[in-house]
Structures are given as C-alpha cells and as structure tokens.
Amino acid sequence: MKTTRQTTNLSSIAVLVVAALLLELTTAVQYFSTRSSITRQLTEMAQRDLSETGNTAELKRKVEHATTQMLPTIERLMACHATDSLRLHIAQILREHVEIVGFDYCLTKGSNGRPDGIYIYKDDQTGTPTEQHIEFDFTKRSWYSEGLKGDGFWSEPYMSNYKVILMCTYSRPVRDPQGNVIAVLGADVPLNELSALATQLYDNQQRSLKPIVLLHVLGLLLLAFIMFRSIRNIRRLQDIGDEKERIANELSIARRIQQAMLPKTFPPFPEREELDLFASLTPAREVGGDFYDFFMRDDKLFFCIGDVSGKSVPAALVMAMARSAFRMLSEHETAPKSIISQMNDSMARDNEYNMFITLFIGVLDLPTGNLRYVNAGHKAPIINLHTLPIAPNLPIGTLLDFDYAVQETVIESGSTIFLYTDGLTEAENVEHEQFGIERMQKVCFEASEQAASPKVLIGQMTEAIHNFVGDTEQSDDLTMLAIRYTQRASQRKPRLILTLPCDINQTPRLSEWIEGVCETAGLSPSATMQVNLALEEAVVNVMKYAYPNGNEGEVQIEATADKEWLHFIITDNGQPFDPTKQAEADTTLSVEKRSIGGLGIHLMRRYMDSIHYERLGNRNILTLRKRIVSRN
Amino acid sequence: MHMKTTFKQENQHLVMAFEGRLDTAASTQAEEDMRVLYDCEGKDIILDCTNLEYISSSGLRLFLGLIKIARPKGSHVYLTGLNNDLRQVFDETGFTTLFEML
Incomplete structure (x- = not known):
C-alpha cells in the first residue's frame, strides 16, 4: 500500500510540474510576441515619421x-x-x-x-x-x-x-x-514624440504584465490546489480501498466463524447405525441468514433449518442468535413447541428491525421413529417423496405469545427427510426461471431410486442447481439438510416386555423381572439394585399419578440392551404425567424441614444415566437408560 | 412376603430389625409394623438393617416419618448394619445426616 501511495505522490508532483511549465511557457511566448510586435509597429511608425x-x-x-x-x-x-x-x-x-x-x-x-x-x-x-x-x-x-x-x-x-x-x-x-x-x-x-508613445505602450505592456503575473500566480495556486485536492482524493480512495479490504477481511473471518457455528462433521454420529445425515449451506454473500443445526440427546435427534429474513450481516447476526437459542433451549426442552415458543418470544420481544425467521424444528425419537415437529412458516420438508403436512404457523419473531401448532408423525425405517431453504427452489437461471419444486422432487425421486445416502442426495441436488442456473450469480442463501432414518437392528430383536396392572403391590414382580434383565445384560448386583430402585420409583409414580383413580390401567415396561446401554421404556395410557418436571427433594435439609416427597425422581436421576419423558398420542412414554458396566 | 420385621424391647431401647426388601409393596405392612415405635417415650430406637436387602423411597419415607415423631419426644433414632449399596442410597438421599449411625 505504501509503495502505491508513494508512486501516486510522485506522479501527482510530475503532473503539477509539467502543468506549471506549460503555463509558464504559454505566458512567456505571449509576452515576447506581444513585445516584439509592438516594437515592430513603432519602428515602422518612426520610419514614416522620420522621412515625412x-x-x-x-x-x-x-x-x-x-x-x-x-x-x-x-x-x-x-x-x-x-x-x-x-x-x-x-x-x-x-x-x-x-x-x-x-x-x-x-x-x-x-x-x-x-x-x-x-x-x-x-x-x-x-x-x-x-x-x-x-x-x-x-x-x-x-x-x-x-x-x-x-x-x-x-x-x-x-x-x-x-x-x-x-x-x-x-x-x-x-x-x-x-x-x-x-x-x-x-x-x-x-525620437521624442514617438518615444513617448512607445514608452506609454511599453509601460502599458509592463503594467498589463502585473495582472498577467498575478493571474499567473493565481493560476499556479489554483493548479496546486487542484493537484492537492486530486492527490487527497486519490489518497482517500486508497483509504477507502484499504477500508474495503479490511471489511472484506473481517467479513471473511465472520464467514469462517459463522460456518464454524454449524455442525460440519459428516457423518455426525458414526456410532449410530440408525442415522445418516448430511447438510450443506452456501451463503449468497460472505455471510448469510440461513442456518441448520442438529444434535443428539437421550436417543433423540434434535434438528432444525431456518432462514432469516434479509441477507448478509444483519441476517447473519440474527441467525447466530437463533442458532444459539435453539441449542440452549433444546439442551433442556424436549417438546418442539416449547423450544419454538421460547425462541419466538425472545425474538419478538425486542424486534426493533422486524426481522423474522422461517424455521422448522424436528425432534426424532430414534427408538420409536416418532417425529414431533413444528413448522414456523418454513418450506415443508420432503419425506419419502411426499411433502410433510404442515400447519399454518407464523415465522418466529413476528408475534409475541403465538400459539404454535405441533405435529407428529412416525417415520418409517429407511425414510429420508429432506429439508431446504427457498434458495433452492427459487434459484434462478439467466431467463429468470426458477429451479422450482418439480425439479427438486425429480432429483429426490432419482436419489431415492438409487437408495442414495443423504450426502449423495445433496450432492446430486447441488449439481442439478449448478446445471440449471449456469453462470447466474447466486441471489439467496442455499441450505439443505437430509436425514435418513433406519430403525436400529437391536430394536427388531425380541423385546423383553413386562406388563403390570395398575397396582403398587406388583412391585415384587417388577423386581424379579428386572433382576432377570440385568442378569442377562451382565450388570453387577449393585447396579442391578440401582436399576431396580429407579424402575420401581418410575413405575410406582405412574401408578399413583397417571392413574390417580385406582386400578384401571396397565403399565408396560420394555427392556432393550446393546453392548453399551440398557434401555427401559415405560409406557402407560394414563393422564399426561411427566416425572422429569417434578420437584426434586432437597437432600440437604434438616429432619424438621424435609418433606416426604420428591425422593423418587431424585433416585431415578441418581441411578440412571438418562431419563426422558415424552407424550405420544394418549400415551406417556418414559425412557430410562443405564450404561452397562461389567461385573468386574 | 419379601419383607419381615422383628420388634424387640430392651432396657432402654426399642429395636426393630428389618429383613428382606422394603419396597413399595412392602411399605404398607412395614408402616403398620413400625407404629409400635411411635410410643417410644424418650427411649432410643435402633433400626437394625443388617438383613435389609433393598429399600425404595416408600421405605425411606417411613424412616423419615418415624424420626419426625420420635425426635420431639426426646428419642434418638439409630441405624445399624446398612450394607454398602443401601448405605449409598442413604447417602444419595441425604438420610445419612438425619440418622445417627451405629
């Protein structure tokens, strides 16, 4: 940059010098030609005068x-x-x-x-x-x-x-x-008379020289001023250039940060055979307002795809906020409605710039294939070549306390869920023709014919768009997320199921059954006791609270085991009851202050590695998981 | 049944021994059995858990209920003979600090 600036200075000075010389030369030529012509005229007049x-x-x-x-x-x-x-x-x-x-x-x-x-x-x-x-x-x-x-x-x-x-x-x-x-x-x-005239003319010329010199100096000053201005402008342009370069540099850092916010390791869960997932995000500018996210917790895949209104930096800021909110909320919340409502409220509350996000949030329960989702004005995802039915919800950020409708479906084994932002369907070619849903569905269909993986599907989609738009500049952010779900092999094994009537005196049967399951899974007696204790608390809770009116229903306990985990799924048809929302006992209080309740959930959390509740249809489903530790 | 209690009155102590599994199903009977301890009249109570195999929150509630009644009457409630697993349950629930351990 410095060298360029010096070069510019040198060339500016050269221009200034050349211009000044030209000005001088013109003035000098004018001066001398005027002087010689005056002299010539006077001489002629004098000659006439002398002879006559x-x-x-x-x-x-x-x-x-x-x-x-x-x-x-x-x-x-x-x-x-x-x-x-x-x-x-x-x-x-x-x-x-x-x-x-x-x-x-x-x-x-x-x-x-x-x-x-x-x-x-x-x-x-x-x-x-x-x-x-x-x-x-x-x-x-x-x-x-x-x-x-x-x-x-x-x-x-x-x-x-x-x-x-x-x-x-x-x-x-x-x-x-x-x-x-x-x-x-x-x-x-x-030649007195003539001389007087000559002197006068000559003086006039001398006198007229003064304004000329003055004009001359003014001209030079003006020239210098113009040069100064132009040098300063050139410098300013260079500074703007520097600034532009700096901003470009910072934007590229922002781009890297933004890209780093999105999970990009594929396959993300290599240990989960039931799940294959791929995503891609191509911002139209350095940074953009599209985002996706996914993560696994308690045998559930939480995923989302969103599109912030607008583009570039403002959209990117909102995107970063939304993505963080999604992560934070879904660490604790399991219900998509609860996640989206909180995101909506936090965004709508201080939405001075009227930004909004179209957002799809899905929570896929891997053991069951149950998908609970909420779609806030986003494009409907494609599942197995069909468009997922979506309820009319507002994009988030538009209306405080909006009541989002949550939907539910069961994903069959081998299904692929394809989510995208409008940058895909609205990609334009030179003739301003849009890529459209039909072309997209065609690619989905072909990929499904080949039983293509999510990565291959997104690869083919990307290729199709490139072929379609040709050299047209990308006008909107383009994001795709594809998830293929295969129900896990272990789930197809004969399951160990115990069905109990709603009667707390049935706990000995539960204990016997659990001991058998734990024995098979190779759990130590201590671990077996812990599992027994947690399960008893869970089942008794269901009997007491999901069926408050007595012996009218059943509780089903299902056990599955793989190499690492022992899972128990407790299902009942009773009233909605989420034990994970129950207050836990404060174990530090004195005898006088301690209440009787809250011990059950406390022991469940202590002795199981994860505990998870969901309401599916008219059933309460509680999933507990214990890591298998060998007897030794 | 899986659960059995034995009550014994010594000079200055009331002793109750638990045997087997004090789970939810057993807790109704155990609660009945433990009523005898409510009339402690300042005598110390010893809960002998040497042969107790298992206790769930229903059983823990009975213990907590007892201590709430006995302590205002000037009685101490002692626990003895907890195996390691049960000791851990008492630790986890903070019950270890409520009782005097022998």
Whole structure:
C-alpha cells in the first residue's frame, strides 16, 4: 500500500510540474510576441515619421552639424592620447545639445586590442553627462559598422539598450593623422514624440504584465490546489480501498466463524447405525441468514433449518442468535413447541428491525421413529417423496405469545427427510426461471431410486442447481439438510416386555423381572439394585399419578440392551404425567424441614444415566437408560 | 412376603430389625409394623438393617416419618448394619445426616 501511495505522490508532483511549465511557457511566448510586435509597429511608425516630418529634417541637420564639428578636436586629442580631455570634450558638447541624449565613442582597437567603447549620456534626473562602458557587442550595430565606412550614417530607429526609448544614431568615423579609421563617434537622438508613445505602450505592456503575473500566480495556486485536492482524493480512495479490504477481511473471518457455528462433521454420529445425515449451506454473500443445526440427546435427534429474513450481516447476526437459542433451549426442552415458543418470544420481544425467521424444528425419537415437529412458516420438508403436512404457523419473531401448532408423525425405517431453504427452489437461471419444486422432487425421486445416502442426495441436488442456473450469480442463501432414518437392528430383536396392572403391590414382580434383565445384560448386583430402585420409583409414580383413580390401567415396561446401554421404556395410557418436571427433594435439609416427597425422581436421576419423558398420542412414554458396566 | 420385621424391647431401647426388601409393596405392612415405635417415650430406637436387602423411597419415607415423631419426644433414632449399596442410597438421599449411625 505504501509503495502505491508513494508512486501516486510522485506522479501527482510530475503532473503539477509539467502543468506549471506549460503555463509558464504559454505566458512567456505571449509576452515576447506581444513585445516584439509592438516594437515592430513603432519602428515602422518612426520610419514614416522620420522621412515625412519637416521637424525631423531640421533635427537631423543640427545633429549632423554638431557631430561633424566635433571631429577635428577629437582627432587631435586622440593623436596626443589625451583620453580624459576627449571625454570632457564630448561631455561638453553633449551639454550644449538638448536634442542629443548621448554619444557613443567606440575604438576599433581598445587597450586589449579588441573594439572597445564608452557611452556618455545625460542622467535622467540631473541631466549631468555620465559615462558608462559599453557592455554589449556594438560591432553588430548598423551605426558602428556603417559608421566606419562612410562620412556620416543615420541608423534605423531602434530600441535603446539603456532605457525604454526609440533612438536613431548618427555616426561618423574618427581617423588618425594618416587617415586610418580608429574609432566611431555616434550621436544618439531620441525620437521624442514617438518615444513617448512607445514608452506609454511599453509601460502599458509592463503594467498589463502585473495582472498577467498575478493571474499567473493565481493560476499556479489554483493548479496546486487542484493537484492537492486530486492527490487527497486519490489518497482517500486508497483509504477507502484499504477500508474495503479490511471489511472484506473481517467479513471473511465472520464467514469462517459463522460456518464454524454449524455442525460440519459428516457423518455426525458414526456410532449410530440408525442415522445418516448430511447438510450443506452456501451463503449468497460472505455471510448469510440461513442456518441448520442438529444434535443428539437421550436417543433423540434434535434438528432444525431456518432462514432469516434479509441477507448478509444483519441476517447473519440474527441467525447466530437463533442458532444459539435453539441449542440452549433444546439442551433442556424436549417438546418442539416449547423450544419454538421460547425462541419466538425472545425474538419478538425486542424486534426493533422486524426481522423474522422461517424455521422448522424436528425432534426424532430414534427408538420409536416418532417425529414431533413444528413448522414456523418454513418450506415443508420432503419425506419419502411426499411433502410433510404442515400447519399454518407464523415465522418466529413476528408475534409475541403465538400459539404454535405441533405435529407428529412416525417415520418409517429407511425414510429420508429432506429439508431446504427457498434458495433452492427459487434459484434462478439467466431467463429468470426458477429451479422450482418439480425439479427438486425429480432429483429426490432419482436419489431415492438409487437408495442414495443423504450426502449423495445433496450432492446430486447441488449439481442439478449448478446445471440449471449456469453462470447466474447466486441471489439467496442455499441450505439443505437430509436425514435418513433406519430403525436400529437391536430394536427388531425380541423385546423383553413386562406388563403390570395398575397396582403398587406388583412391585415384587417388577423386581424379579428386572433382576432377570440385568442378569442377562451382565450388570453387577449393585447396579442391578440401582436399576431396580429407579424402575420401581418410575413405575410406582405412574401408578399413583397417571392413574390417580385406582386400578384401571396397565403399565408396560420394555427392556432393550446393546453392548453399551440398557434401555427401559415405560409406557402407560394414563393422564399426561411427566416425572422429569417434578420437584426434586432437597437432600440437604434438616429432619424438621424435609418433606416426604420428591425422593423418587431424585433416585431415578441418581441411578440412571438418562431419563426422558415424552407424550405420544394418549400415551406417556418414559425412557430410562443405564450404561452397562461389567461385573468386574 | 419379601419383607419381615422383628420388634424387640430392651432396657432402654426399642429395636426393630428389618429383613428382606422394603419396597413399595412392602411399605404398607412395614408402616403398620413400625407404629409400635411411635410410643417410644424418650427411649432410643435402633433400626437394625443388617438383613435389609433393598429399600425404595416408600421405605425411606417411613424412616423419615418415624424420626419426625420420635425426635420431639426426646428419642434418638439409630441405624445399624446398612450394607454398602443401601448405605449409598442413604447417602444419595441425604438420610445419612438425619440418622445417627451405629
């Protein structure tokens, strides 16, 4: 960045310098051309004047006479090398003649052997004759070169070297006693009237030079200002560029963070044979408002897919919030309704920007295949080529305390659930045609024909969309989640089931049965006692609270075991009763303060590794799980 | 039945021994059996659990009920002979701190 900035500075300065030079050059050319043309005009006028005016003829005659009269004296003084007297003589003559402003006296050979001359002229202020050495090369002047030749020569009018006046010079040769020319004497005669005009014109030009110079300086200042501004703008653009780069950089970090929020290890639960799952999320921008999540707890798969209104950063922020809320809530809540209602309320409460999320939440009970779900305005998922029936619920964030309708279905073994966001069906090609539900269903159908895994299904879907949209830019976030559920092999084994009438005196039968199950599963006597205790508490609870009116129903206890876990599923047809919601006994209180209740649930939690309740249809289903530890 | 109690009155103590499984089914009878201890009149009570194999929350409630009645009468309630598994149940439920262990 620094090098670029330096380069820019250098080039800006170069431009400034070139522009200034051009300005200078133009002004100079203008100045000199004006000056020379004025001089030329005046000279022409002077020539006309000299040839035509009577006054001028008289003046010429006087000058010629004066000069000629001087020559004998000058030649005599030269012969006896009386240089000082010669100068005094010239000065004396100069004083006597008002029409002459000065004399040039030029030796063909001076003391240094080269032509050398002096100029004696009247001082402007005092009129006193003043002497000055001639510094310019007078040999090129016509009054000198022509003056050497003949007996008197009038030069063309010319601009004086010393002041701004037009002059003519009358010159004559000075000879030594042998008749050789040794010097030239020139009398300078100003062309007064013309000179006055010339001076005026010249002054005018000088005067007009001032505004020109002023304008010139202003021009330069303006130029400098423009350059300064443009340099500053270039810099600012660069700063904007830097800022843009920084934002881009931060966005790409945000993208990585956002991507990291989503579970991306596939297959996510390699130890669960009953479950295969794959997901993909492609934001249209760096970050997006789509999300999915899934995780396993207590033999249940909690999953969701959502689409936040809007795009980019605002959507991404809401997405992050929603995804965290889902995770946090589903750690404790099992009912999708409870999860979604809390998410909705927390979002709707402070929804200043009217953001909302279409969201599907599903809770799949793996042992039974029971799927409880709630769909908040999201696209209906596809299950085995059929669209899952969905109740009309509002997207979350729209209305506080909205009563979400929960639905339920049983997923058959071998089914695939396909969830997606509208970025899939609304993907457009160049002709603004949408990918649509039919194309999506076709891909689902083909995948199902091949019994494709979720990963393959999503791969094929992605390919189909790419082929469809071609080079069209992706306009919306695109998210897909596919889950294939196969009921676990162990579930198909003959189950150990005990059915008890609703009678608390049946607990010895339960104990016997449990001892048999634990024996088969290889549990230690201590663990067996713990399982027995937890199961007794659970079953007695059901008998007391799900059937409060006495001996009218049955309790079914089903046991399954795999290598690691022993599962008990207690089912009854009684009143809804969730023991996990019961207050636990505070075991730290004193005798006086301790109440009788709450010990049962406390012991269940203590002695089982997980305990889980759900209400399915008109049944209470309680699942307890104990990790099998070997006898040793 | 799976559960049996034996009551004995010694000089200054009332002793009740539990044998077998004190589960929910057995707790109704056990509650009846334990009524004799309610008239402790300041005498210390010893609950002998040496042969107790199992206790559920129904049994624990009986123990808690007893201590709530006996203690205001100036009686101490002692527990003795708990096996490790049962000791753990008492620990888990905080009952260990309610009783005096012999």
